Amino acid sequence: MEFDPIPIGSCSKEHQNIYQQWFNCADSDGDGRITGNDATKFFAMSNLSCQDLKQVPLSSVTSIIDGLKRLYIQKLKPLEVTYHFNDFVSPLLTNSDFDANPLVMLLGQYSTGHGKSKTTFIKHLLKCGYPVWN
Structure with missing residues (x-):
C-alpha cells in the first residue's frame, strides 16, 4: 500500500x-x-x-521533532562525542532540548507607544492580554 x-x-x-x-x-x-x-x-x-x-x-508516521531527535542521536551525537565537541562549544543535546517549547527573547524598552511594540507582539503570541506591573 x-x-x-x-x-x-x-x-x-x-x-x-x-x-x-x-x-x-x-x-x-x-x-x-x-x-x-x-x-x-x-x-x-x-x-x-x-x-x-x-x-x-x-x-x-512520526513528528518532525522525533525525526530530528533520532537523526541527532544516530548521526550527530556520535561525532560530537568522538571529537569532544562539548568540551569547547556546547553540551550534548538532551531529550528536553528537543521536547521543550521554543523560547523567544525580546530586547529593548517596554513600549514605544506606536502600537507595534513588543507588548503587542507578546499579546499576539499569547492570544490574550497579560498583567502590567507598575
Whole structure:
C-alpha cells in the first residue's frame, strides 16, 4: 500500500476542513503533531482488519521533532562525542532540548507607544492580554 502525498494547498477548502478535523481527532494530546501512537489509535478507529493495518508504514508516521531527535542521536551525537565537541562549544543535546517549547527573547524598552511594540507582539503570541506591573 503506497501513499502519494498531495500538497494541502491543492485541495478544496472543504477537503482542507475535513483533513483538519481528522488531524485534530488523531492528535490526541493536542500538541500539533501526530506520533506513531496517535496514528495507531486513529487507524484503529477505521475498523480495518489487523492485516490491512499492518501494511500502514507507521515508522514513517512520526513528528518532525522525533525525526530530528533520532537523526541527532544516530548521526550527530556520535561525532560530537568522538571529537569532544562539548568540551569547547556546547553540551550534548538532551531529550528536553528537543521536547521543550521554543523560547523567544525580546530586547529593548517596554513600549514605544506606536502600537507595534513588543507588548503587542507578546499579546499576539499569547492570544490574550497579560498583567502590567507598575
